[in-house]
Amino acid sequence: MKKMVAVIGASNASGEERKTAEEVGRQIAKNGWVLVNGGLSGVMEASAKGAKEAGGIVVGILPTPSTDSANSYVTIPIATNMGHARNAIIAHTADVLIAIGGGEGTLSEIAIAHKLGKTVFGIKSWDVAGVITVKDAKEAVEGCK
Numbered sequence: 001m002k003k004m005v006a007v008i009g010a011s012n013a014s015g016e017e018r019k020t021a022e023e024v025g026r027q028i029a030k031n032g033w034v035l036v037n038g039g040l041s042g043v044m045e046a047s048a049k050g051a052k053e054a055g056g057i058v059v060g061i062l063p064t065p066s067t068d069s070a071n072s073y074v075t076i077p078i079a080t081n082m083g084h085a086r087n088a089i090i091a092h093t094a095d096v097l098i099a100i101g102g103g104e105g106t107l108s109e110i111a112i113a114h115k116l117g118k119t120v121f122g123i124k125s126w127d128v129a130g131v132i133t134v135k136d137a138k139e140a141v142e143g144c145k
Helices: 013-029 043-053 085-093 104-115 137-144
Strands: 004-009 034-037 058-064 074-080 094-098 119-121 131-133
Touching: 004 043, 004 104, 013 034, 013 043, 013 058, 013 137, 034 043, 034 074, 043 074, 058 085, 058 137, 074 094, 085 104, 085 119, 094 104, 094 137, 104 119
Parallel strands: 004 034, 004 094, 034 058, 058 074, 094 119, 119 131
Antiparallel strands: none
């Protein structure tokens, strides 16, 4: 089975966060892994773009009742109609997580992942117990190996 790597972060990401997320997505695909994220905009869309353009698979775990809300780079959209509760599905699905920036939703995914004993790498993200701070996309993806 392929490694599942979640990329988590804000839907209203900065340009720098989007650039980093796109590179993370690209590197995930180049390693032959599956990218999992929330399927919407910002960090989610940028990471999905990088992965898809590199020939990867992107699973979008959507908070909505329909797959129509998925960004155009999602390969496999999963509609949950669960709102933020879908963050638990993302954390459970991923083997490892990479947080890029992010708000409270990202923090909730980090907390769930930590409780599950999963590794979380953070790029300019929350400075909390359980997050391994890394400087860039390359270091985050290398840590996933």
